[in-house]
Amino acid sequence: xxxxxxxxxxxxxxxxxxxxxxxxxxxxxxxxxxxxxxxxxxxxxxxxxxxxxxxxxxxxxxxxxxxxxxxxxxxxxxxxxxxxxxxxxxxxxxxxxxxxxxxxxxxxxxxxxxxxxxxxxxxxxxxxxxxxxxxxxxxxxxxxxxxxxxxxxxxxxxxxxxxxxxxxxxxxxxxxxxxxxxxxxxxxxxxxxxxxxxxxxxxxxxxxxxxxxxxxxxxxxxxxxxxxxxxxxxxxxxxxxxxxxxxxxxxxxxxxxxxxxxxxxxxxxxxxxxxxxxxxxxxxxxxxx
Amino acid sequence: xxxxxxxxxxxxxxxxxxxxxxxxxxxxxxxxxxxxxxxxxxxxxxxxxxxxxxxxxxxxxxxxxxxxxxxxxxxxxxxxxxxxxxxxxxxxxxxxxxxxxxxxxxxxxxxxxxxxxxxxxxxxxxxxxxxxxxxxxxxxxxxxxxxxxxxxxxxxxxxxxxxxxxxxxxxxxxxxxxxxxxxxxxxxxxxxxxxxxxxxxxxxxxxxxxxxxxxxxxxxxxxxxxxxxxxxxxxxxxxxxxxxxxxxxxxxxxxxxxxxxxxxxxxxxxxxxxxxxxxxxxxxxxxxxxxxxxxxxxxxxxxxxxxxxxxxxxxxxxxxxxxxxxxxxxxx
Numbered sequence: 280x281x282x283x284x285x286x287x288x289x290x291x292x293x294x295x296x297x298x299x300x301x302x303x304x305x306x307x308x309x310x311x312x313x314x315x316x317x318x319x320x321x322x323x324x325x326x327x328x329x330x331x332x333x334x335x336x337x338x339x340x341x342x343x344x345x346x347x348x349x350x351x352x353x354x355x356x357x358x359x360x361x362x363x364x365x366x367x368x369x370x371x372x373x374x375x376x377x378x379x380x381x382x383x384x385x386x387x388x389x390x391x392x393x394x395x396x397x398x399x400x401x402x403x404x405x406x407x408x409x410x411x412x413x414x415x416x417x418x419x420x421x422x423x424x425x426x427x428x429x430x431x432x433x434x435x436x437x438x439x440x441x442x443x444x445x446x447x448x449x450x451x452x453x454x455x456x457x458x459x460x461x462x463x464x465x466x467x468x469x470x471x472x473x474x475x476x477x478x479x480x481x482x483x484x485x486x487x488x489x490x491x492x493x494x495x496x497x498x499x500x501x502x503x504x505x506x507x508x509x510x511x512x513x514x515x516x517x518x519x520x521x522x523x524x525x526x527x528x529x530x531x532x533x534x535x536x537x538x539x540x541x542x543x544x545x546x547x548x549x550x551x552x553x554x555x556x557x558x559x560x561x562x563x564x565x566x567x568x
Numbered sequence: 569x570x571x572x573x574x575x576x577x578x579x580x581x582x583x584x585x586x587x588x589x590x591x592x593x594x595x596x597x598x599x600x601x602x603x604x605x606x607x608x609x610x611x612x613x614x615x616x617x618x619x620x621x622x623x624x625x626x627x628x629x630x631x632x633x634x635x636x637x638x639x640x641x642x643x644x645x646x647x648x649x650x651x652x653x654x655x656x657x658x659x660x661x662x663x664x665x666x667x668x669x670x671x672x673x674x675x676x677x678x679x680x681x682x683x684x685x686x687x688x689x690x691x692x693x694x695x696x697x698x699x700x701x702x703x704x705x706x707x708x709x710x711x712x713x714x715x716x717x718x719x720x721x722x723x724x725x726x727x728x729x730x731x732x733x734x735x736x737x738x739x740x741x742x743x744x745x746x747x748x749x750x751x752x753x754x755x756x757x758x759x760x761x762x763x764x765x766x767x768x769x770x771x772x773x774x775x776x777x778x779x780x781x782x783x784x785x786x787x788x789x790x791x792x793x794x795x796x797x798x799x800x801x802x803x804x805x806x807x808x809x810x811x812x813x814x815x816x817x818x819x820x821x822x823x824x825x826x827x828x829x830x831x832x833x834x835x836x837x838x839x840x841x842x843x844x845x846x847x848x849x850x851x852x853x854x855x856x857x858x859x860x861x862x863x864x865x866x867x868x869x870x871x872x873x874x875x876x877x878x879x880x881x882x883x884x885x886x887x888x889x890x891x892x893x894x895x896x897x898x899x900x
Contacts (some may be wrong), residue, residue: 385837461651463649464655466620466649466653467649467653468649468655469715470618470620470640470645471667471718472671473666473670479656481666485658492849
């Protein structure tokens with residue numbers, strides 16, 4: 280056990296790095312807060328002034344905000360459902376001894392190594408394009424009218440693209456978890472008369488509960504800030520149909536040059552992210568006993 | 569009812585033959601122990617009976633019915649695993665009830681049977697705990713509870729005590745023996761510990777390299793081992809073997825004498841040696857003696873014997889307690 284003297288010294292030693300990190304976080308946050316109370320537009324320099332909560336009132340009463348909030352939640356939720364569900368199925372599949380297991384595993388994991396802008400471009404031009412895309416070609420093959428995915432189903436298309444990127448991550452984590460399931464437990468269940476489905480629901484799924492929460496937590500952190508895929512494919516449109524909070528803040532700040540409004544939006548996004556974080560932490564607390 | 573018959577059962581993994589052919593009859597209600605050094609195929613044999621491994625060739629009959637290709641759950645057998653294999657996210661109650669739930673019994677029936685099993689195994693206060701909150705011995709009992717609620721034709725135990733500490737192992741040994749007396753159900757028990765085999769079994773099956781070396785009651789094996797392997801494996805400390813001139817005097821390639829069957833003398837005897845280590849336990853004294861020819865001998869003398877390191881002593885095997893073996897290791 281450390282004595283009180285040693286603890287004091289330890290605090291002194293870590294103080295510089297703590298202060299640096301704190302400053303790193305506090306300065307931008309304080310500046311964002313400060314800007315969010317200002318009328319501050321880059322197109323009209325020299326007119327900055329304190330306007331209280333006006334930026335917040337405008338941001339929260341903007342119809343785009345509610346559309347963006349719904350889209351953010353749909354995007355996060357949709358991708359989570361697809362990646363966790365698909366990840367469990369894929370992990371079960373590639374856990375089986377199949378021919379060419381090594382190559383199949385590499386293929387499954389590959390999308391994770393492709394950067395978001397590139398994968399979004401590949402999807403936009405090679406798969407979803409209504410003239411040259413693979414899906415259009417397939418539709419024409421059976422004599423159907425090609426679908427312009429990004430115009431007709433923009434949010435669903437983006438959910439698909441992002442889910443494709445994150446599926447390998449979920450699969451990888453769940454696969455390693457599956458491999459740590461005690462084989463004697465499965466054999467015991469087999470002797471107890473459990474069929475494949477009963478073994479899955481009574482043994483495998485409860486065993487995966489913890490890794491699934493980890494996947495949900497980590498993915499949520501990144502999915503709340505999806506941006507590149509939207510910028511590259513739909514630019515948030517048509518209308519606000521595929522605008523999420525991140526993209527809305529971007530368009531306020533760098534398309535409309537409204538620094539004050541964008542800062543208010545940023546602060547709202549931080550608060551919302553913290554609400555989501557509280558729910559997630561409670562969920563994790565439950566599964567971690 | 570739970571008689572088990574193995575007929576010319578063979579098992580190979582790819583090209584490696586693990587069990588070259590085993591014939592064995594286990595009578596209803598018998599406590600049979602498979603014993604042998606690690607890698608002798610005893611666990612594989614148990615898993616073949618359980619149906620967790622496929623038989624390469626031969627037949628397995630339970631109560632006269634051919635179950636060679638039946639699914640594990642259709643064989644009416646219950647197994648207790650070395651790691652206990654409890655379901656970690658279920659309470660003790662749910663663990664024990666799991667086979668009943670899979671069999672589709674009503675909730676009331678499940679509760680009644682779980683309560684009964686918990687009563688037998690003293691688990692009633694722990695029913696709502698999770699396996700992670702139990703001690704090793706309690707987990708062991710839950711695993712046994714999960715086996716007995718099914719009222720199987722036979723129990724299979726795969727080294728169930730090897731994860732327990734020495735004191736607990738002795739207690740659980742007695743508890744399992746008592747359970748066998750109470751239930752009178754066939755039990756097949758795998759262990760590498762010959763003390764467990766000797767103390768628990770009605771019938772011991774000694775295995776080596778997938779072959780049955782000898783089958784018999786514990787005292788049969790102790791008193792008339794069929795070969796040098798069985799003689800050396802059964803009994804603790806191990807039997808001493810002496811070759812050469814001393815053996816030739818008895819008309820054998822080698823003679824075996826158990827540590828407890830030597831007579832000690834400081835003046836005269838058949839063989840002379842020097843005491844290396846003397847272990848004084850009070851009730852017994854173990855002497856590690858190096859014979860003049862170089863053969864090491866362990867002697868177990870009852871009570872306290874005033875012999876110490878470096879003393880010269882004479883050893884004489886007791887009459888009628890000498891086991892004679894030929895050059896192939898078979899008993900003469």
